[in-house]
Amino acid sequence: MTAEKSLILDADQVKQKIKRMAFEIYEHNFKEKNIVIAGIDGQGYVLAKLLAKQVESISPIEVKLVKINLDKLAPQESDITLDCDLKEVKKKTIVLVDDVLHTGRTFTYGMKPFLNIEVKKIDTAVLINRGHTLFPIYSLYTGYELSTTIKDHVEVKLSKDEMAVYLH
Template sequence: MIAERSLILDATQVKQKIRRMAYEIYEHNFKEKTIVVAGIEGQGYVLARLLVKELESISPVKPILVKVSLDKSAPQQSEITLDSEAKQLKKKCIVLVDDVLNTGRTFAYGIKPFLDIEVKKIEIAVLVNRSHTLFPVYPQYTGYELSTTIRDHVEVNLGKETSVYLR
């Protein structure tokens, strides 16, 4: 049996949310020469890539795209790696990006590699915030706030058929 899905955001709405988030990131970091946009592997990295593209089109700030790799189902057991050298990230503003913020566990572990680097600040950007945080993680940039039950599932597609569904 396939669970019924409800469309939350269509492709146009997702694009608008990403553009608005990019403007907010630029507004809060307009004095910076570069901003590190670090996407959590999977849809978070795809979202980070889209944010970088928008930042490049709206601002003189040079974004650096970084992939954060970790096992979302068992982050405490997995190695958490960056596809960038630490010296490239030193004294930079970091925007850690994922598609959905549910409990905050993935973000809490995703921050770990940056704690060994002297960075200016770490901010969180998320397309959908479900506000079920169990960890002290709150996004500075949110595309869409969604009140859900803990059993609901938010499905983000950032590809050919860009959309956000609730199951």
């Protein structure tokens, strides 16, 4: 028996949400010459790339794209690393990005590398906020708020072939 999946956002809606989030990032950071958009490896990093491209297309802000590598299933046991030197993000505004905010655990661990250096501020951005946070994390930039049960699964597809959000 396969779980039935429902389309939550189609490709045009996903693109619209990303564009709106990019405008919000620009509005909150319009005085900055450059910012760091740091995506959590996987769909979070894909979303970060799309947001970075959109922010640069609508504003004069220069964006440094960074990938955060961590094991989402066992973040406390894994090394959490960036694909750049920490010096490159020091004293910058960081926008931490993931595809779905569920419990806040992944975001919490994703912040770890930035806690060892001085940063200007850390904002968070997610395409889908499920609102079941167990950690004191909220998303400043949210594409879509989705009320779900704990057992529901949200699937985000951000490839060239398919851009959509499904609920299982």
